[in-house]
Amino acid sequence: xxxxxxxxxxxxxxxxxxxxxxxxxxxxxxxxxAMTGLETRDGDRLRAVVAGDAEVNERHREERERGLAxxxxxxxxxxxxxxxxxLMLMAxxxxxxxxxAKSCARYALxxxxxxxxxxxxxxxxxxxxxxxxxxxxxxxxxxxxxxxGQDIAARDDxxxxxxHRVFDDxxxxxxxxxxxxxxxxxxxxxxxNLERIADRVTNIAEDLxxxxxxxxxxxx
Numbered sequence: 506x507x508x509x510x511x512x513x514x515x516x517x518x519x520x521x522x523x524x525x526x527x528x529x530x531x532x533x534x535x536x537x538x539a540m541t542g543l544e545t546r547d548g549d550r551l552r553a554v555v556a557g558d559a560e561v562n563e564r565h566r567e568e569r570e571r572g573l574a575x576x577x578x579x580x581x582x583x584x585x586x587x588x589x590x591x592l593m594l595m596a597x598x599x600x601x602x603x604x605x606a607k608s609c610a611r612y613a614l615x616x617x618x619x620x621x622x623x624x625x626x627x628x629x630x631x632x633x634x635x636x637x638x639x640x641x642x643x644x645x646x647x648x649x650x651x652x653x654g655q656d657i658a659a660r661d662d663x664x665x666x667x668x669h670r671v672f673d674d675x676x677x678x679x680x681x682x683x684x685x686x687x688x689x690x691x692x693x694x695x696x697x698n699l700e701r702i703a704d705r706v707t708n709i710a711e712d713l714x715x716x717x718x719x720x721x722x723x724x725x
Contacts, residue, residue, distance in 0.1 A: 514579045521575065521592050522647075524568040528596055529643040531561050532603045533636060536702060539609040540632035543695070544625060546617035554610035561603035568596040591716030595646065598705045598712070602639070605698040605705075612691040612698075622688040623678045628696055631667040635699045638664070638706045646709065651717040654710035664703040671696040 535554050542551035572593040575581065581589055616622055638657055645653040675689040675696075714720060 514575070514581065514585070517571070517575045517579060518585075518588065521568065521571055521589065524564070524571060525592050525596050525599070526643065526647060528561065528564045528568060528599045529639070529646070531557070531564060532599050532606060533639050533643065535561065535603060536606040536609065536632070536639065536699075537636050539606050539613060540629060540636070542610060543613040543616065544629055548614060548617055551610040551614050551617070555607050555614075558603050558607040561600060565596055565600035565603075569593060572596070588716050591712045594712045594715075595709050598708045602702045602705050605702045608698045609695045612694045616688050616691055619688055621685075623675065623685055623692060625692075627667060627674060628671050628692055628699075631664065631671060631696060631699050634660075634664060634667065635703050635706075638703055642706045642709050642713075646713055649713075649717065651710075651713045654713040658707040658710035661703050661707050664700060668696050668700040 535557055538550050539554045541547065542554065572589055575589050576586075579585075638660060641657050642654060645651075645657060672693055675693050678689045679686045711723070
């Protein structure tokens, strides 16, 4: 931020940075809990993810209002304006990721009651990769490293490949074992929500580039 910023604006901006980091941590934990709950058949964990989305939404509301207050009271311009807008965009992307994590948990809940279900190795690996990308982009935001953000966004192709693998495997499972149509469909929806989280990681990388350069570059 730099010592040249007015003290009150610097404090407001630091609080906005901190709020986005906290929001990101909440979303990352929710996504990880959804996948753990699926793997271990932990219904309480999955229901906690669904219920916890309200807290994510409230935190997002607080950060959006904080950002609007900064714009209204500090009247930032130039790079400072880019930084406030960039952080507000990131907060919105994180809130939507929280929605996707909640959807993963909701689609997982019926599966834990089933006596049998398709194998989970591929979708669990996909979940680990998505969580890794999410935590990495949050760290890049913390240190304001837009080049690292670009590198993280480039890893999205791996997530897309695994998503298509899950989709193809589940379609094949439904064809060979029609009785598994319901769990296979739910797993496709879980994979789709994971893929959407990864897409939003790329969006945050674009926001990070905007924050650093003022350019809206397409990284997807």
